[in-house]
Amino acid sequence: MMTDKQAITENIITDEMANPSPAKSMGDPGITPLSPSHIQNDTDQVRSEPSFVVVVAIDFGTTSSGYAYAFTKEPECIHTMRRWEGGDPGVSNQKTPTTILLTPDRKFHSFGYAARDFYHDLDPSESKHWLYLEKFKMKLHTTANLSIDTDLHAANGKRVKALDIFAYALAFFKEQALKELSDQTGGDFDNNDVRWVITVPAIWKMPAKQFMREAAYKSGLVSRENPEQLIIALEPEAASIYCRKLRLHQMVDLGTQTTQNGFSPTDNVGSGMTQAKEHVRRNRQSRTFLVENVIGELWSELEEGDRYVVVDCGGGTVDLTVHQIRLPEGHLKELYKASGGPYGSIGIDYEFEKLLCKIFGQDFVDQFKIKRPAAWVDLMIAFESRKRAAAPDRTNPLNINLPFSFIDYYKKFRGHSVEHALRKSNVDFVKWSSQGMLRMSPDAMNSLFKPTIDHIIQHLTELFEKPEVSNIKFLFLVGGFAESPLLQQAVQNMLQGRSRIIIPHDVGLTILKGAVLFGLDPSVIKVRRSPLTYGVGVLNRFVEGKHPPEKLLVKDGTRWCTDVFDTFIAADQSVALGEMVKRSYTPAKPSQQVIVIHVYCSERENVSFISEPGVKKCGTLRLDVSGTESTALRREIQTLMQFGDTEIRAMAVDVSTGRTVKASIDFLSH
Secondary structure, eight states, rough: OOOOTTSSSSSOOOOOGGOOOOHHHHOOOOEEOSSEEEEEOTTTTTOOOOSSSSEEEEESSSSSSEEEEEESSSTEEEEEEEOOOOTTTTSSSEEEEEEEEEEEEEEEEETHHHHHHHHHHHHHHHHTEEEEEEETTTHHEEEEEOOOOOOEEESOOOOOEHHHHHHHHHHHHHHHHHHHHHHHSSSSSOGEEEEEEEEOOOOHHHHHHHHHOOOOHHHHHHHHOGGGGEEEHHHHHHHHHHTTTTGGGGEEEGGGGGOOOTTTOHHHHHHHHHHHHHHHGGGGGEEEOOOOOOHHHHHHHHOTOOEEEEEOOOOEEEEEEEEEEEETTTTTEEEEEEEEEESTTTTHHHHHHHHHHHHHHHHHHHHHHHHHHHHHHHHHHHHHHHHOOTTTTTSOOOEEEHHHHHHHHHHHSSSOOHHHHHHHOTTTHHHTTTTTEEEEEEHHHHHHHHHHHHHHHHHHHHHTSSSGGEEEEEEESGGGGGGGGGHHHHHHHHHSSEEEEEEEEEGHHHHHHHHHHHHHHHHHGGEEEOOEEEEEEEEEEETTTTTTTGGGEETTEEEEEEEEEEEEEOTEEEETTTTTEEEHHHHHHTOOOOEEEEEEESSSSSOOOSSSTTTTEEEEEEEEEOOOOOOOOSSEEEEEEEEEESOOOEEEEETTHHHHHEEESSSSSS
16 A cells, blocks of 8 residues: 655646645644554454344435344344335335424424325415425435535425434434334333444445434434444445345346347336235235345355446435455455446436426426425325336326316416416327326336436446446346336346346345344445545655745744645545554644644545645544653654544544544534
8 A cells, every 4th residue: 555655746736726725824833744654454353343132224215214123133034114104005115205294393293104194184374384305315415515504495495404304314213113122022122222224325425424423413313422333334235235145036137038139028127026026015914034044046156256236226316336256255345436326216206397397387386386385295196106107118108196286276377277288388298188187108207217217327338338347247226216117128228138137026125124234244345445535634844846835834944845645545445344544643843732633535546735626624633742741752643544434433642642532534514
């Protein structure tokens, strides 16, 4: 890995130096590296795992959420949550919609189907005072400068703190799960006996992952004093862990189906999933899923070094992760850093909304959403169940119920009927049926899927062109959106038989079950890729002709180069679980009383100075060294950073006194 960092990379930066130098303005003389710096791998030290009685995983999705759990004494039994009150006809109710309702005075009222049904039954004059939120998880992915104060908008347009909403939702799951555990064990179940796992998309940036942890603290799920009780797991990794256990009867293998000219007869795509759904429906009565303590048949075909891709298609995001198998234990190594984007199934809802705007006018749709928010929710529920019926071979039209208040409000708003609007708009593939429905031709429905599926296929195509991604044996398609026959067919056409496509039967619960398995044994993921470059800001001795003159700082007769970025780990570098990088520094000025070490990060691999564009400060270590006058000639401050987990830890040690400070890296304060 890295050698002596005194040799700063040669590239001199000129025009970007317009940024004022942070070190000069901060007034603290800072630290300078003691050479040589060294790296220590603590991966062999077994991390003492705290003992828990049960692992509960929460899959907090964009469109639907749920939990599952397993007792550590019987890790092969994964229990999925009880049936929810309410539910949609024709949609499997193993998860509940990610919807939340607050009372007019902003207190938590209900979550999921209960929130939706209660909101729907409110009188319109009342409902506009209640705060109803759905699909709000995407805000964490799309907000560029996410912070603890980020806001969300409820259906009635009012603003609420995102942190409060996420904390309410987690508190709801905590209460549900503990209640169920208490009923099962016949006594009050203690939260301290639970290890919690929350899943997040792998492509989420660090602030979003930290935001989830902050929400967990606020909800009382875990306390700041005991952070190990919560693991933030990455969704495709959880899926990967579950797929290792799959037996042949628990999945559909699209790769083994006969293909003609590279295209499979369309009925294969849907029919495999239909059988799978039937199988899942029969097993639905039992909410306990047995994970045999064996490696599944597919997995036993994999050899050392074999690669596979997990494509996790959720409601909000699509995550692509490339894993490699390491034998004998079958551990997983992340080969290529997670990629993807906001191309989940809610993209289809946005396309439907755009279609409504085209027919009825943007001004009407915006107005209707605010004036009749419950009816708008109804309309989107009606669309949701028809959306699931879209398939490549479908020939008959799909009918979508328009709520009465939509038809009524449109007439008041425009002075003419909905039917008139449809005739007038030149959208020829959507018709009006006399029963008060929009009739969409299959092509019309499929066109709503196209932009989202095209994005996914484009990402997959780019991924398969990367050298690290050659010879992929399997492609696991997971997440709720993976049930879509249109998506399955598109992936099949793109791959042209280059790798087998595997879809687990209970594809919407794959991540949840995998997250439970991960909580039972977090060491199964051995190597990850660092998404960012991390380092600290230091002073180096100024070298004429090598360092930019504007970086020169003269202190007590010594010439320093300021703002040097001392890299701990570079973006996309492989990091073993629990890997420690250790560096030694000395105060630039011996009389310093407080030593401040700033931690910086960047998405670029090579960073020379902390003042370069895109370099952000993400943490601070403050070490008070007053009152401990050291006799040593040069005081040594050791900085340690631990990587390889989904979150990063940092600490600094004053070697002469043994005094230590820990820092959690803060990505949310600006």
